[in-house]
Amino acid sequence: MAATTIQTPAPIRGVRITPMASQRSSCPHNAPRLRPATCKSPFDPSRHLAYNAMPSRHTMSEIGYENTGVSQIAVSEPFELFTPEAVRTMRNEVLSDEVWDNCRFASSIAACQLRGMAPKYAKFVYDAWMNPETLRIISGVAGVELVPVMEYEIGHINISVNDDPDGKTQAAPVVGWHKDSYPFVCVLMLSDATEMKGGETALRTGSGDIMKVRGPQMGSAVVLQGKYIDHIALPSTNARERITMVTSFRPKDPMITDDSHLVTVRPISDLNEMYNQWTDYRVEIAQERCHNLIKKLRENKRVGRDFDVIGVKDKLSDLIKLLTKTRDEIVDPAEYKIEDIEEEREQEKESQRTKKRARLS
Numbered sequence: 001m002a003a004t005t006i007q008t009p010a011p012i013r014g015v016r017i018t019p020m021a022s023q024r025s026s027c028p029h030n031a032p033r034l035r036p037a038t039c040k041s042p043f044d045p046s047r048h049l050a051y052n053a054m055p056s057r058h059t060m061s062e063i064g065y066e067n068t069g070v071s072q073i074a075v076s077e078p079f080e081l082f083t084p085e086a087v088r089t090m091r092n093e094v095l096s097d098e099v100w101d102n103c104r105f106a107s108s109i110a111a112c113q114l115r116g117m118a119p120k121y122a123k124f125v126y127d128a129w130m131n132p133e134t135l136r137i138i139s140g141v142a143g144v145e146l147v148p149v150m151e152y153e154i155g156h157i158n159i160s161v162n163d164d165p166d167g168k169t170q171a172a173p174v175v176g177w178h179k180d181s182y183p184f185v186c187v188l189m190l191s192d193a194t195e196m197k198g199g200e201t202a203l204r205t206g207s208g209d210i211m212k213v214r215g216p217q218m219g220s221a222v223v224l225q226g227k228y229i230d231h232i233a234l235p236s237t238n239a240r241e242r243i244t245m246v247t248s249f250r251p252k253d254p255m256i257t258d259d260s261h262l263v264t265v266r267p268i269s270d271l272n273e274m275y276n277q278w279t280d281y282r283v284e285i286a287q288e289r290c291h292n293l294i295k296k297l298r299e300n301k302r303v304g305r306d307f308d309v310i311g312v313k314d315k316l317s318d319l320i321k322l323l324t325k326t327r328d329e330i331v332d333p334a335e336y337k338i339e340d341i342e343e344e345r346e347q348e349k350e351s352q353r354t355k356k357r358a359r360l361s
């Protein structure tokens with residue numbers, strides 16, 4: 001039988017998809033799970049982290065994207081991150097009935113994704129990604145201090161199941177060529193990939209060449225500055241399933257530019273929840289920038305420095321840009337059309353081309 005990705009109902013933008021009983025009976029939700037080896041204990045970094053050495057990394061300039069992004073690091077090779085016990089616990093949480101019933105989305109770019117399960121339905125997953133030791137590791141690999149973009153992005157699950165019992169036929173890519181909405185992602189493998197062939201992450205370099213990064217093994221991860229690099233997870237064979245957890249990150253420092261947007265995630269999210277978290281974190285960044293500006297103004301006045309006309313106007317312009325972007329990304333679902341997604345993607349591509357031309361000129 002031909003390999004397929006999950007068959008889901010037609011895409012419903014911004015609306016949860018609740019599968020009917022007949023759909024659930026044949027869905028990969030029933031794919032092999034790793035029960036009963038459930039770990040009941042809470043996330044413990046000394047027990048559940050498997051990180052042991054800094055992986056090889058490729059820089060932005062190496063792949064033709066110098067002076068782009070929030071870090072000099074473009075992508076890492078796979079590195080061990082979580083222990084098998086941690087992965088089993090994560091799988092049990094993210095493949096639970098509650099998550100399947102409440103967090104499943106489809107879109108034009110991916111057939112089946114599970115999103116927004118943490119912390120409500122996936123406490124261990126939430127604690128694992130929020131743990132300071134985990135964040136220290138991810139930040140070290142990424143070359144910039146990072147935090148999860150928002151709770152809603154803790155644990156975006158991509159699922160592809162091969163109908164061929166031997167897994168010999170090729171599973172289609174879960175998601176096509178794209179750039180992410182947020183600066184960094186960490187892609188964690190939740191399936192046994194020991195025998196898996198293919199499944200690499202392919203990147204389009206600044207010169208248009210294709211570069212491949214090996215796919216991770218179970219419990220291992222790859223860190224990628226996916227907002228700025230066109231990429232795709234290549235098809236895999238020899239595996240019954242391919243389940244990955246993608247967690248998105250932004251710089252912790254509120255003074256670093258955060259040019260996140262919601263283009264690729266808006267159609268596959270509970271907008272009520274996501275807009276709330278989006279506005280919350282963006283306004284908090286604005287608040288911290290305002291606080292820094294006030295501190296600087298008062299300090300300058302105290303020591304008798306002249307008012308910095310250009311510097312202050314620049315900071316105010318940045319603040320306006322940040323808040324304008326925050327506002328503009330909140331699109332009323334009633335007014336949101338599928339063509340808008342394509343148009344926004346085209347605009348994003350054109351803006352990247354313009355920046356590239358500017359760099360080369």
Ligand SMILES: [Fe+2]
Binds near residue numbers: 178179180185231
């Ligand atoms: Fe991606």
